Amino acid sequence: MSEFAIQISNLKKSYKNVHALNGVNVNISDGEFFGLLGPNGAGKTTTINILTGLVFKDSGNCLVFGKDTVVDYRETRSKIGIAAQELSLDWFFSIEKLLYFQAGYYGINRIDAKSKIDELLNKLGLEKKKDSKLRQLSGGMKRRFQIAKALVHDPDILILDEPTAGVDVELRHELWNYLRELHSKGKTILLTTHYIEEAELLCENVSIIDEGKILKEGSPKQLTEELGKSGVTVQLSKNTNINNLKISSLDQEYTVEDSRVHFSVKNPELAIPKIIQELSSKDIAIYSIKTETSSLEDVFLNLTGKSINE
Amino acid sequence: MINWVGLYTLTSREVGRFFSVYRQTVIPGLISSVLYILIFGFTLEQRISEIQGISYTMFILPGLIMMNTLTNASSNTSSSMLQMKLLQQLPDLLTAPLSGFEIALAYIIGGTVRGMVNGILVLIVGVVLIDLPVHDIAGTLLFIFLVSWAFSSMGLVMGQIAESWDQLAMIQNFFLTPLSFLGGVFYSINMLPSWAQSLSFLNPIYYMINGIRYTILEKSDSPVSTSLWMAILLTILFTSLALIMMQSGKRIKQ
Numbered sequence: 001m002s003e004f005a006i007q008i009s010n011l012k013k014s015y016k017n018v019h020a021l022n023g024v025n026v027n028i029s030d031g032e033f034f035g036l037l038g039p040n041g042a043g044k045t046t047t048i049n050i051l052t053g054l055v056f057k058d059s060g061n062c063l064v065f066g067k068d069t070v071v072d073y074r075e076t077r078s079k080i081g082i083a084a085q086e087l088s089l090d091w092f093f094s095i096e097k098l099l100y101f102q103a104g105y106y107g108i109n110r111i112d113a114k115s116k117i118d119e120l121l122n123k124l125g126l127e128k129k130k131d132s133k134l135r136q137l138s139g140g141m142k143r144r145f146q147i148a149k150a151l152v153h154d155p156d157i158l159i160l161d162e163p164t165a166g167v168d169v170e171l172r173h174e175l176w177n178y179l180r181e182l183h184s185k186g187k188t189i190l191l192t193t194h195y196i197e198e199a200e201l202l203c204e205n206v207s208i209i210d211e212g213k214i215l216k217e218g219s220p221k222q223l224t225e226e227l228g229k230s231g232v233t234v235q236l237s238k239n240t241n242i243n244n245l246k247i248s249s250l251d252q253e254y255t256v257e258d259s260r261v262h263f264s265v266k267n268p269e270l271a272i273p274k275i276i277q278e279l280s281s282k283d284i285a286i287y288s289i290k291t292e293t294s295s296l297e298d299v300f301l302n303l304t305g306k307s308i309n310e
Numbered sequence: 311m312i313n314w315v316g317l318y319t320l321t322s323r324e325v326g327r328f329f330s331v332y333r334q335t336v337i338p339g340l341i342s343s344v345l346y347i348l349i350f351g352f353t354l355e356q357r358i359s360e361i362q363g364i365s366y367t368m369f370i371l372p373g374l375i376m377m378n379t380l381t382n383a384s385s386n387t388s389s390s391m392l393q394m395k396l397l398q399q400l401p402d403l404l405t406a407p408l409s410g411f412e413i414a415l416a417y418i419i420g421g422t423v424r425g426m427v428n429g430i431l432v433l434i435v436g437v438v439l440i441d442l443p444v445h446d447i448a449g450t451l452l453f454i455f456l457v458s459w460a461f462s463s464m465g466l467v468m469g470q471i472a473e474s475w476d477q478l479a480m481i482q483n484f485f486l487t488p489l490s491f492l493g494g495v496f497y498s499i500n501m502l503p504s505w506a507q508s509l510s511f512l513n514p515i516y517y518m519i520n521g522i523r524y525t526i527l528e529k530s531d532s533p534v535s536t537s538l539w540m541a542i543l544l545t546i547l548f549t550s551l552a553l554i555m556m557q558s559g560k561r562i563k564q
Binding site: 103 | 313315323393401409564
């Protein structure tokens, strides 16, 4: 079996004259928690829709555990569970029945599906509502049902398209904890999001996508260190001689504005002791000191020149 | 390899769907058929002479069975498919390890069951209320089955093409209902001027109605073998169209 759970190479898709995807490349290892981070309309949903068979690609390849998603679709789709961004509705059946249908589509009969469905209803707090129709559930419950539906055939890969869009803070944290739990049990998780915090907190690696192209990939830490704007700002006393503030143990330039000195460093916490030590040894009085930690938001801004929520 | 559990699941979903709203999918056809029988049987029949030696109520009943069958079969698949599209349920099927062939087959069987249930119920109403003589029950059931399957497939084609309820209603109102009425439910084409008779020969539903009328009453405007071949032809045509469309996914995927 391939070491990669998902390999997407040079994926292209156009709608009439709009290039939705311009050669997307993504590799996700088995067991990885991966984020596809980008603003609305960047191509995140199109990418996963091609991967799962909802949208035709123009060119490129999608492999799931080394198998082509078009040629070997039965095998690849069985390995994926997807919680779509759009909540589906059903007017006819109870949510428990819908879960049995979903298991059936994946070739699992009622008897074999029962224990998994009971477990998911219980785990996601839907037990008491199992005889309700979808429209009778609250927004949060619908979202949880969506995840139960994605997990009913116990897939190796879970794909979540904007799972916490429009969800309140409490539920968002509940879902995050549940996703962490699933990941710790070995599931590969692909998450698309435009919430920076979500990607930073959960994902081991992210790809930043904009206008149908992957701009950068790496761990959130790597990316923020490389492209972020972190640093330490030191407020000095008004009459301090600001010449020769260079900190020899930090290979960094500094900028001065009034009596504030800003050191651009990748790891502000580690730089603080060095700065304090050297400035003190030069008899420079420090009035206050603060760190600025970079986020993926800065990385995105740096790469595209715009905010992710624009 | 066929995903048998998947096929069975989707089929039972489709059948369960219409049974769960039987007041909307089974009862109306029954009520309108009983009304036709009451109105024609107790009032108009005394003013309308027999057709081909058959009382008028009895004459129209096979046509009512056929109309009920084909309307229900086609609307089951067309409305279910459109609903799936509009309510975002289709992705559940398209991301599952089901082939287009399996999805189409499950839908067609679902529509066929609804068509047959409705057709057979009107047949039973006819037997109970007006002693409808069924000369060839196997032939009658064969016609009900073929027409259910053919129009269920046609409905699936319509459901894939349509993007709104409005479009679906348009196909139903401007195409299916007029063809049914002009197919000779309420008259023998011998009562029409010759130009209208020639036009009727182009109407496939004309053959369906006359086919089932022959198996029930042994009266028909067209030879029963022609009707049977037309039913088989339509079944093959619409089934192929529905399967090819679904397998290609062109109308349901981007």
